[in-house]
Amino acid sequence: xxxxxxxxxxxxxxxxxxxxxxxxxxxxxxxxxxxxxxxxxxxxxxxxxxxxxxxxxxxxxxxxxxxxxxxxxxxxxxxxxxxxxxxxxxxxxxxxxxxxxxxxxxxxxxxxxxxxxxxxxx
Amino acid sequence: xxxxxxxxxxxxxxxxxxxxxxxxxxxxxxxxxxxxxxxxxxxxxxxxxxxxxxxxxxxxxxxxxxxxxxxxxxxxxxxxxxxxxxxxxxxxxxxxxxxxxxxxxxx
Numbered sequence: 001x002x003x004x005x006x007x008x009x010x011x012x013x014x015x016x017x018x019x020x021x022x023x024x025x026x027x028x029x030x031x032x033x034x035x036x037x038x039x040x041x042x043x044x045x046x047x048x049x050x051x052x053x054x055x056x057x058x059x060x061x062x063x064x065x066x067x068x069x070x071x072x073x074x075x076x077x078x079x080x081x082x083x084x085x086x087x088x089x090x091x092x093x094x095x096x097x098x099x100x101x102x103x104x105x106x107x108x109x110x111x112x113x114x115x116x117x118x119x120x121x122x
Numbered sequence: 123x124x125x126x127x128x129x130x131x132x133x134x135x136x137x138x139x140x141x142x143x144x145x146x147x148x149x150x151x152x153x154x155x156x157x158x159x160x161x162x163x164x165x166x167x168x169x170x171x172x173x174x175x176x177x178x179x180x181x182x183x184x185x186x187x188x189x190x191x192x193x194x195x196x197x198x199x200x201x202x203x204x205x206x207x208x209x210x211x212x213x214x215x216x217x218x219x220x221x222x223x224x225x226x227x228x229x
Contacts, residue, residue, distance in 0.1 A: 044223045047219065048217075097165075102175070107218070110177070114165065
């Protein structure tokens with residue numbers, strides 16, 4: 001079955017960077033995109049960006065454009081999200097999810113990782 | 123960015139009740155609207171995609187409708203496992219924005 005397993009919780013100081021891993025199994029990694037979503041306490045999910053696992057193309061939300069980098073390692077079936085210049089407002093649970101294309105502009109997120117808590121505090 | 127709003131922000135209901143949640147987009151998104159629910163400490167799970175298509179394995183008591191800017195999610199007979207927070211999400215254009223959520227709790 002499709003499974004996305006994320007790396008463990010992180011505690012960082014303001015100004016630092018964090019890199020979260022998302023290892024995929026149960027499907028052909030390069031046939032789908034992987035996206036990253038974060039969710040601050042008590043808030044709705046927020047889409048950060050996406051990578052085509054096949055060709056490595058990326059799209060980012062303007063809100064994170066200068067601070068987020070999404071990469072993938074096809075040999076390890078793993079996607080990564082790195083967020084730099086961390087501030088306290090970046091404290092959130094970060095999820096990866098598989099991007100399912102259903103035609104036209106129809107995309108939905110059909111499998112999710114378990115989430116990674118990133119805490120930013122001095 | 124396309125802004126998504128939901129109403130109500132929360133509701134209390136009983137097992138067996140019919141529940142309707144509304145989602146509105148700040149511009150026309152055709153039918154590129156998905157619904158998820160999320161339980162505390164868990165990742166969101168897709169229920170409905172492309173406005174009205176039921177994701178495999180999701181019970182038929184869930185249904186969706188709408189087009190353009192106005193959409194609804196209906197639960198025909200609320201079950202104990204349906205108490206959760208519900209989010210709409212548009213895939214018309216990136217960034218793929220989510221609504222703020224509707225929490226359904228037990229009356």
